[in-house]
Amino acid sequence: MALSNATTGLRRDSKQISIFHNENVRALIVFLSSLGLFLLFWEVGARAEWFTRGVPTASATFKELWWWVTNPFFDNGPNDLGIGWNLLISLRRVAIGYILASLVAIPIGILIGISPVAYKAFNPYMQLLKPVSPLAWLPLGLYLLRDSEKTGIFVIFISSMWPTLINTAFGVASVDKDYLDVANTLGASRLRTIFKVIIPAALPNIVSGLRISMGIAWLVIVAAEMLLGTGLGYFIWNEWNNLSIPNILVAIFIIGTVGLLLDSLFAALEKFVAFGRNS
């Protein structure tokens, strides 16, 4: 939206006003100048040793980032692995756990949402388990599975299940009664109503559940991997043991960027299934 506004700004009337009146342009200016100030403060502060000793300068950190990004795939053993490999390892774990969780959560959410009794009966479980910190599942996973790789996936699975489950059940349970009335007056079968009306109507809720779950999965994997042998989380833990602060900052930046990309993907999907509804 914002982009198309800016590009269609070629219209005569809007061209006469200075482009600095455009909200997006102004936001970009504030963003860039605050970023510049921050980097300047960091660089000067680190050089003047305003912070704790050992804090790298901004320029050193960027050099480091450049090196890691241009050499993503090398493999000198588990403690010296390119960031690309670590990223792929983390993404793979997230993908497996998250997809399994979604495959379980969406059908169960639909079943729970369809029946008012089931919705009321199972809601306490969902509400109770939702706020449990994902890491609380870690010991349980290790005990049950006795394997760090499987435990990582288990933790992703169990913690990224609840938002999808809750949102799906809620979306299905709160389908606009008018849609159901339409299906009823036409004499649609239960199955046809579920597939043609209820699920499409609940889709925006389902997708926003998936989006929250994805965010959680990405948060959790980094923490969980500190206790596992590979992945971005382990990379950070390892660099902390090496006391390599620039590398930790590089990893934080990469984790943030990937999280942002994943979230944008789901934001686009949300828009795609909304059809003018704003949920």
Next chain:
Amino acid sequence: MRSASVNSSSPTDQSSPLPQLSIRNVSKVFPGKRGLFNKLSGKTSRDFVAIEDISLEIEPNTFVSIIGPSGCGKSTLLNMIAGLSSISEGDILLNGAPITGPGPDRGMVFQSYALMPWMTVEENLRFAVETVDPTLSTKGANRIIKEYIQLVGLTGAERKHPHELSGGMRQRVGIARALAINPQILLMDEPFGALDALTRGFLQDEVERIWEQQRKTVIMITHSIDEALLLSDRIVMMTRGPAARVDEVLEVPFPRPRNRETIEQHPAYHALKAEMESHLFRETRAVEEARMSR
């Protein structure tokens, strides 16, 4: 003209003495909350009698409007006819057979349009047509869809989604969808209630035009006296709730096809309008007074 005299056939159809729809001593009671559980939580409430002992006979090919103060039970009555709401007492017979649930012999137009936002105009109609007749070939369905999109003047908007349409266009889709399943009776619950005055007038003219072509039995709920006078053969005026009844049924003698200007010239126009105004005013004032003294 009390409700008892309603059985006389309508002026548009003298040949058919059999009513298409008979509403016989129908009441609707919304049950209150009772039982131990509700008593403990202090949430008990008494039964609510929304409408009581309504009788009405509707002959084929008549356009009937129901008008009454807000909250009197018009939607409740229409939903019972549609089969969406259970009948507490009495019977509603469609062609002599009691109504037990919803069915495609009755098409419904909703005030909120109730179009599926994820379906295009065409898909909304297709959903209705294919649900009602699953054996229909794609070609047959396409033909029906095209015909009804044309009937409501939406040609060119087939591929659009509802959110890309204006309110008036959306309700055209709603009307097309209800008619496309070829129901015996068309039920409309304040179909133009959410539209601005200009669009509303425009759509009323459209409904008048379509009705002249199809002459289906229509039951329409409305708040608008002008709308009722323009479109109806008969106007059912309901009293305020609770326990709402039919107060009076007016015959509208204007010849068809009608339009706004010519009906105003008709000698009966002003008397009918005054009658409806005084009825609505009286009932609405009583509702307000009851609310204040509570």
